Amino acid sequence: MSNIQFQDEQGVRIITINRPDKRNALNLEMYARLTEYLIQGESDNGINAFLLKGEGDCFTSGNDVADFLKNSDLGQNHPTVRFLFTLLDLTKPLVAAVAGPAVGIGTTLLLHCDLVYADNTAKFQLPFVNLALVPEAGASLLLPRLVGQTKASELLLLGEPFDAQSALSMGLINDLLPSDELMSHAMSQSIKLAKKPPQALRASRRLIRGDSELIREQMQKELEEFAVRLQSDEAKAQFNAFLSR
Numbered sequence: 001m002s003n004i005q006f007q008d009e010q011g012v013r014i015i016t017i018n019r020p021d022k023r024n025a026l027n028l029e030m031y032a033r034l035t036e037y038l039i040q041g042e043s044d045n046g047i048n049a050f051l052l053k054g055e056g057d058c059f060t061s062g063n064d065v066a067d068f069l070k071n072s073d074l075g076q077n078h079p080t081v082r083f084l085f086t087l088l089d090l091t092k093p094l095v096a097a098v099a100g101p102a103v104g105i106g107t108t109l110l111l112h113c114d115l116v117y118a119d120n121t122a123k124f125q126l127p128f129v130n131l132a133l134v135p136e137a138g139a140s141l142l143l144p145r146l147v148g149q150t151k152a153s154e155l156l157l158l159g160e161p162f163d164a165q166s167a168l169s170m171g172l173i174n175d176l177l178p179s180d181e182l183m184s185h186a187m188s189q190s191i192k193l194a195k196k197p198p199q200a201l202r203a204s205r206r207l208i209r210g211d212s213e214l215i216r217e218q219m220q221k222e223l224e225e226f227a228v229r230l231q232s233d234e235a236k237a238q239f240n241a242f243l244s245r
């Protein structure tokens with residue numbers, strides 16, 4: 001069974017990251033499934049919104065660190081790269097429900113979401129420099145835009161974890177909810193979106209998100225740098241240190 005599952009309910013495609021033994025770390029197969037289910041949902045007239053969540057007490061611990069050691073060719077067909085550009089090119093709204101860790105791409109993908117809800121267990125982190133990497137998913141452009149350059153530098157250069165209250169005050173999440181209300185709230189907000197007139201919803205979303213070509217260019221620059229960093233001795237040392245803890 002795939003570690004990514006989906007179900008469609010009331011116009012919402014709910015996508016679940018489900019690899020609890022590795023804290024929902026994303027491997028290549030999982031990126032490919034995420035992309036497939038998003039693209040399918042984009043072309044399905046019965047789907048008007050996506051809701052992304054993690055199974056259990058974790059959103060996602062980000063990229064599978066072991067995969068960093070195996071796959072360094074980040075061409076356009078690489079599953080992670082395809083997923084990132086699929087996120088950028090989504091036309092239907094994306095909602096996220098975050099409980100537990102949301103690390104690396106687990107945090108940066110939130111910058112592509114339209115609504116983000118979290119509970120008190122949520123813990124965000126952008127540990128790219130700690131891993132001897134650079135930001136991805138356009139975070140080097142989108143995060144300064146959201147939180148200002150000095151705060152973005154703190155989050156991206158120091159790479160320390162921050163909690164849901166901080167994420168709320170920065171505007172990274174829309175609301176902080178009790179754990180037992182997180183999913184029902186995220187779902188009811190997603191259903192509200194799914195019931196809006198779809199063309200107006202998509203057009204408004206496009207206007208709100210602004211110039212996607214600028215973001216695409218920045219993502220491309222990030223990926224070029226990321227590919228170089230991935231090959232570096234300092235990055236390999238960090239990956240091996242994590243894997244041999």
Ligand SMILES: C/C=C/C(=O)SCCNC(=O)CCNC(=O)[C@H](O)C(C)(C)COP(=O)(O)OP(=O)(O)OC[C@H]1O[C@@H](n2cnc3c(N)ncnc32)[C@H](O)[C@@H]1OP(=O)(O)O
Binds near residue numbers: 026060064080103127
């Ligand atoms: C393009 C994208 C880039 C990125 O996303 S860069 C970010 C990459 N991610 C990370 O660096 C995060 C690494 N993980 C962690 O820091 C911690 O985990 C957490 C804070 C997420 C959770 O901590 P805790 O609850 O104490 O769990 P645990 O004991 O560390 O992990 C349980 C098992 O899960 C494996 N695991 C966790 N995260 C990853 C990962 N990202 N890649 C591969 N494996 C991971 C561990 O190794 C271990 O496994 P075993 O039980 O076999 O020892």
